[in-house]
Amino acid sequence: MATNESEAANLKTQGNLSYTKKDFDTALSCYTKALTLDPTNMTYKLNIAAVYFEQKKYEDSIKTCLDAIELGRENRADFKLIAKAFTRIANSHRKLGEYTNAKVFYEKSLSEHRVPETRAMLAEVEKIIKEEERKSYIDPVKAEEEKETGNDLFKKGDFAGALKHYTEAIRRNPEDAKLYSNRAACYTKLAAFDLGLKDCDKCLELDVTFIKGHLRRGKILHALGDHTKAMTSYENALQLDPTNSEALQGHQLALRQVHSNPEEMRKKAMGDPEVQAILGDPAMRLILEQMQTDPRALQDHLKNPEIAVKIQKLLDSGLIAIR
Known part of the structure; x- marks a missing residue:
């Protein structure tokens, strides 16, 4: 038996060599013979x-x-x-x-x-x-049915019930941007603003042209007191539809809130690419430093139309003031 086991082991070694060379027929023959010797x-x-x-x-x-x-x-x-x-x-x-x-x-x-x-x-x-x-769970037809049920409950003021059906609709069709917008509306009514904001972001990730996503995002941000970001959302909506009354009203309201809060106004300005470019210009930084030390230098700089436009932009943004 010991001799058979030894011979079987030798055959296995030969088989392994053939296996590594992808000569599977030879490998199979060696392994089969080895099994016969050591069953x-x-x-x-x-x-x-x-x-x-x-x-x-x-x-x-x-x-x-x-x-x-x-x-x-x-x-x-x-x-x-x-x-x-x-x-x-x-x-x-x-x-x-x-x-x-x-x-x-x-x-x-x-x-x-x-x-x-x-x-x-x-x-x-x-x-x-x-x-x-x-x-396998995805079914756009059933998703639509769940959405309609959610819409009916939403109209009746049963926001918790509507939320349940909108969530099921999303499970049935997770690529439909409108469903996230609907659920965001529910979350807004239930004062779950963080969850509503998350759904708005998902909605716009799927379809950045869906205007209701921008409007609801602006409304939630306004409710959270982030008027600067709310303005941006309404501006995005206005780019899609410049005559949209909800976007116009929301933007005006957010704008008033921003201007009533100097710090928020500054925050809004610092997020403006045009303002960032002005402040990043070494020549403009030098001019702003001169204005601080010598207010009379402003009149000389305003004679240059290009610089005057940039200074006016900073004045409108509330980042600088002329005394």
């Missing part, structure tokens, strides 16, 4: 399964691994080999697109021996399964 050693069955896997004969690989596990259990094989067989089965199921089965066998492998690589493969498969479940 209680599950390793050779695992080697045969590995060849089937490389030959894309995944069903054969699975069956051979199951046989190997049975053989290993009967002969008290190392639990690491049992785990390896389960992993190979899982890998075959994964190649076949049978992710649920793959998950089961990765878990079986980990129950025998916890290997980081196997845990990582399990996590990948779980992610695929979750994504497939999400995609």
